[in-house]
Amino acid sequence: MSIKKIKILLSVILLAVLCAALYISSGRRAGEYSETQFLFDTECTVSAGGKNAEAAVNAAFERAAELDALFDYYSDSSIVSEINNASADVEIGIDADTASVLSMANQISEASGGAFDITIAPVKDLWNFSGEPSVPSSAAIQSALKSVNYNNFTLDSENNFLVKHNTFTRIDLGGIAKGYAADEAAKTLKESGVKYALIDFGGNVVTLGNNPKNKNGIWKIGIQKPFAPTGEYSEIIEVTESAVVTSGIYERNFTENGILYHHILDPKSGYPVENGLSSVTVVHKSSAVADGLATACFVLGEEHGRELAEKFGAEVYFKYRNEQTEETK
Ligand code: ADP
Numbered sequence: 001m002s003i004k005k006i007k008i009l010l011s012v013i014l015l016a017v018l019c020a021a022l023y024i025s026s027g028r029r030a031g032e033y034s035e036t037q038f039l040f041d042t043e044c045t046v047s048a049g050g051k052n053a054e055a056a057v058n059a060a061f062e063r064a065a066e067l068d069a070l071f072d073y074y075s076d077s078s079i080v081s082e083i084n085n086a087s088a089d090v091e092i093g094i095d096a097d098t099a100s101v102l103s104m105a106n107q108i109s110e111a112s113g114g115a116f117d118i119t120i121a122p123v124k125d126l127w128n129f130s131g132e133p134s135v136p137s138s139a140a141i142q143s144a145l146k147s148v149n150y151n152n153f154t155l156d157s158e159n160n161f162l163v164k165h166n167t168f169t170r171i172d173l174g175g176i177a178k179g180y181a182a183d184e185a186a187k188t189l190k191e192s193g194v195k196y197a198l199i200d201f202g203g204n205v206v207t208l209g210n211n212p213k214n215k216n217g218i219w220k221i222g223i224q225k226p227f228a229p230t231g232e233y234s235e236i237i238e239v240t241e242s243a244v245v246t247s248g249i250y251e252r253n254f255t256e257n258g259i260l261y262h263h264i265l266d267p268k269s270g271y272p273v274e275n276g277l278s279s280v281t282v283v284h285k286s287s288a289v290a291d292g293l294a295t296a297c298f299v300l301g302e303e304h305g306r307e308l309a310e311k312f313g314a315e316v317y318f319k320y321r322n323e324q325t326e327e328t329k
């Protein structure tokens, strides 16, 4: 072999070693594909490994985008808007996804004694967390609360329709939709034949298959430390195929006169829940159930929250506010 050929060969080997090193340092494995999209008003990431991982991740996002459009509170063409604009006593035809979400929401509302209630929408509007939030007048809250009650609509999930009993009753699926979408994304990935996957839809995490980074296949999911930089954890939980969902007050909030107001509302009072909690994390096989339960357990507080989680066979973690780590804005 000529010196020139040896030099070329050495360069090729060096390049290959460099590429491998880069691959390892980026944490990505051969055959793994990862993508982040902005859906459900938050960052959604799907990583999957195995055959056709890229196509599978794309299909999972297509499914999630379809559900985002369907459940979008602020879009005129969503089913949620159709329901919200409908009058009382009219049969509203719904698709199978909406029927499933509403039926799960109702189960959690019943089991939590109304701590979880998707008819919170008129109160949520007053607080305006997605716009320029401010504390509403108590008269406005009392008035909005009149149409809040999950019994203000009847769902027929077998024949896919619902009827409102109060024209002013409106629903908001913000406390459960991301969880349902994460479940559906996981289903799509599974059907596409991926070996393993990690889904994170704004704190709604679903794991699929064995974690390739761990010999025993276990996934380690961090519970975000409230009010700390993203990625700083207060606890790491270990799971096999599961959903791990966190509802917290540290992302959507505002401070007025030194008081922190956040987006988890007590359907009884119409005010943000003040019970010392900063986040609740629920582990369950269904991400939709875990999402609804996390919100419900937050409203109920630790004692009754644990009882509720037990009814669903879910694991639950409560984290409390620590003034030292809170940002004062
Ligand atoms: P995140 O959206 O941060 O994941 P949650 O799952 O707790 O947090 O959902 C909070 C959202 O759910 C709020 O933005 C609002 O749209 C809705 N919501 C607030 N309080 C309740 C409640 N008591 N029951 C049902 N939905 C609620």
Ligand code: MG
Residues within 6 Å of the ligand: 174, 175, 176, 247, 290, 291, 292, 293, 294, 295
């Ligand atoms: Mg929730």
